[in-house]
Amino acid sequence: MRVVPSQPDLGADAAARKQASAMIEIDRVSQVFRTSGRQDHLALSEISLTIEDGAFVSILGPSGCGKSTLLYIVGGFVSPTSGAAKMRGKVITGPGPDRGPVFQEFALFPWKSVLGNVMYGPRQQGVRHAEAEAQSRALIEMVGLKGFENFYPKELSGGMKQRVALARTLAYHPAVLLMDEPFGALDAHTRTRLQNDLLNIWERDRKTVLFVTHSVEEAVYLSDKVVVMTRSPGRIKEIVDIDLPRPRRRAELLLDPHYQKYVVDIEGMIDDTSEDELRP
Amino acid sequence: MISMRMLVSRLAPLLACLGLLGVWQLGALILDTDSFPTAIDAIRAVPSILGDKESLINILASLRRMAVGYSLAVAVSIPLGLMMGRSRGVASFFNPLLMVIYPVPKAALMPIIMLWLGVGDVAKTLVIFLGVSLPVIYHSFQGAKAVEEKMLWSGAAMGLSAAQRMIRIVLPAALPEILTGCRTGLVLALITMVTSEMIARQSGAGNILFNALDMGQYDTVYAMIIIIGAMGIGLDAAFERLRSRLVKWSEPRFEIPLSFA
Numbered sequence: 001m002r003v004v005p006s007q008p009d010l011g012a013d014a015a016a017r018k019q020a021s022a023m024i025e026i027d028r029v030s031q032v033f034r035t036s037g038r039q040d041h042l043a044l045s046e047i048s049l050t051i052e053d054g055a056f057v058s059i060l061g062p063s064g065c066g067k068s069t070l071l072y073i074v075g076g077f078v079s080p081t082s083g084a085a086k087m088r089g090k091v092i093t094g095p096g097p098d099r100g101p102v103f104q105e106f107a108l109f110p111w112k113s114v115l116g117n118v119m120y121g122p123r124q125q126g127v128r129h130a131e132a133e134a135q136s137r138a139l140i141e142m143v144g145l146k147g148f149e150n151f152y153p154k155e156l157s158g159g160m161k162q163r164v165a166l167a168r169t170l171a172y173h174p175a176v177l178l179m180d181e182p183f184g185a186l187d188a189h190t191r192t193r194l195q196n197d198l199l200n201i202w203e204r205d206r207k208t209v210l211f212v213t214h215s216v217e218e219a220v221y222l223s224d225k226v227v228v229m230t231r232s233p234g235r236i237k238e239i240v241d242i243d244l245p246r247p248r249r250r251a252e253l254l255l256d257p258h259y260q261k262y263v264v265d266i267e268g269m270i271d272d273t274s275e276d277e278l279r280p
Numbered sequence: 281m282i283s284m285r286m287l288v289s290r291l292a293p294l295l296a297c298l299g300l301l302g303v304w305q306l307g308a309l310i311l312d313t314d315s316f317p318t319a320i321d322a323i324r325a326v327p328s329i330l331g332d333k334e335s336l337i338n339i340l341a342s343l344r345r346m347a348v349g350y351s352l353a354v355a356v357s358i359p360l361g362l363m364m365g366r367s368r369g370v371a372s373f374f375n376p377l378l379m380v381i382y383p384v385p386k387a388a389l390m391p392i393i394m395l396w397l398g399v400g401d402v403a404k405t406l407v408i409f410l411g412v413s414l415p416v417i418y419h420s421f422q423g424a425k426a427v428e429e430k431m432l433w434s435g436a437a438m439g440l441s442a443a444q445r446m447i448r449i450v451l452p453a454a455l456p457e458i459l460t461g462c463r464t465g466l467v468l469a470l471i472t473m474v475t476s477e478m479i480a481r482q483s484g485a486g487n488i489l490f491n492a493l494d495m496g497q498y499d500t501v502y503a504m505i506i507i508i509g510a511m512g513i514g515l516d517a518a519f520e521r522l523r524s525r526l527v528k529w530s531e532p533r534f535e536i537p538l539s540f541a
C-alpha cells in the first residue's frame with residue numbers, strides 16, 4: 001500500500017486559495033485594431049495582470065497606450081484579439097452587472113432624472129420599485145446630491161453628472177468598479193473633491209476597483225497598486241505597490257515624503273517610456 | 281417688462297398671420313381681378329364650405345387617408361431608421377434603395393400607382409406613406425447613429441439585452457431627432473395628401489380646391505387654401521406641443537418658438 005503524497009494536495013489547496021482571492025485575471029491579452037490602408041495597430045501586447053478582491057488598482061499610462069481598451073476588455077465591451085480576461089475564474093465573454101463601468105463621458109441617460117438614472121440598474125435587476133427608490137435615494141445622498149433627485153442630467157455640472165454616474169453604477173452592486181478616467185473631464189478643484197469622496201465611499205465596502213488614469217498623483221493617492229504601461233504597443237512596464245496607510249488624507253499625503261517619492265519615481269518611469277519611443 | 285416680451289413672442293405668429301392677410305387684402309384691392317378675391321371674401325366663403333355636408337365628408341376623408349398613411353409610415357420608418365443607425369449591414373442594404381427613392385417627387389409616382397391600384401384610398405394613402413417615410417427614416421437613422429456607445433455599454437452592464445437596449449436606450453436617446461423627422465413628415469403628409477387628390481380627382485380637400493378652380497369659383501379656391509393651411513398650422517402646433525412634452529429633457533432653455541404651440 002502506497003502512501004499518497006500530500007504535497008500536490010497542498011499545492012492545489014494553495015492554488016484554490018489564490019484563485020479565491022483573485023477577482024480578475026488578465027491572461028496574455030493582446031488587442032489588434034485593424035486600420036484601413038495602414039498597418040494593423042497592436043494596441044495591447046501580451047498583458048497579464050491579477051487583481052485581488054478588494055484591491056484598488058490603477059492603470060497608468062500616456063494616452064494611446066491601450067489602458068482604456070484593457071478596461072473595456074475586463075468590462076466585456078471589447079473582445080481581446082488573443083488571450084482572455086477572467087472574473088472569479090470564469091472567462092469574460094460580455095458585459096454583466098458584476099462589473100460596473102463609470103466613464104469619463106458620464107454616459108447618463110439624458111431622458112431620465114437623477115433618480116431615474118440611479119434606479120435604472122436595480123429595476124433592471126428586478127428590485128421592486130419602492131425598494132429601488134429607497135436605495136437610490138440613499139445613494140444619491142451618499143454622493144452628495146440630495147435635493148437634485150428630480151433634475152435632468154442637462155441641468156447638472158460635470159462633477160455632479162459624474163456623481164450621478166457613480167451612484168448609478170453602485171446601485172446595482174457590481175463586485176468590481178471599472179473607472180475609465182472618470183475625473184479626466186473635470187476641473188482641478190472638482191476632481192480633488194471627487195477623488196476624496198470616492199475614497200470615502202470606497203473605504204466603506206472596499207469594492208475591487210480598476211481605475212484608468214493618466215495622472216500620476218491621482219493613481220498614487222487612490223491606489224493600492226499602480227500598473228505603469230508603455231505605449232505602442234501597450235505593455236506593462238512596472239507594477240508599483242503603494243504602501244501608504246489608509247484612510248488617506250490628501251492634506252497629510254501631499255506633505256508625506258513617501259507619497260512624494262512614489263510620484264517622482266513613477267513619473268520617472270513614464271519619462272523613460274517616452275524616450276523609448278524616440279528610438280527607431 | 282419680461283411679461284410684455286413674452287406676450288409679444290406668444291402673439292408673434294398671430295401677428296404674422298394678420299399681417300399676411302392685410303397684405304393679401306391690400307393686394308387684392310389694388311389688383312382688383314376676379315382670380316384674386318380679397319382676404320375678407322375668401323374668409324367669408326370658409327363657413328359655407330365647412331357647413332356643406334358634401335365638402336365636410338370630402339375633407340374628413342382626406343384627413344383619414346392622411347392619418348392612416350402617416351401612422352403606417354411612422355410605424356415602419358422609425359424601427360427601420362433605428363436599425364439602420366445601429367447596424368452597418370442593415371444600413372448598407374437599405375441606403376442605396378433610399379438614395380434612389382429620395383429625390384424622386386412622390387407625386388410623380390402617382391400615375392404609376394394609380395395604374396396599379398386605381399384612384400381610390402389605397403393609391404393616395406400609399407403616396408402619403410412614401411412622402412412621410414423618408415424624412416422619418418432619415419432622422420431616426422441619424423438619431424440612432426449618434427447614440428453614445430458608452431450609454432449602450434452602461435445599459436449592457438446593467439443586464440439589458442441587445443433588443444432591450446434598442447427599445448429602452450436607442451429609442452429614447454434618439455427621440456428628439458426622430459420627432460424632428462416626424463414633424464417634417466406631418467407637413468409632407470399634408471402636401472402629398474393635397475397633391476394626390478389633385479392628380480387622382482375623386483374626393484378630398486384637394487379635389488374641392490381644383491374643382492372650384494375649374495369652375496372659376498375663386499372665393500372657394502382661396503377659402504380651401506385657408507382651410508388646408510389652417511389644418512397644417514393646427515396639426516403642426518398640436519404635434520409641437522406633444523413633442524416638447526415628450527422631449528422636455530433635451531430642450532435648450534431659451535429658444536425662439538418656431539410654431540404656434
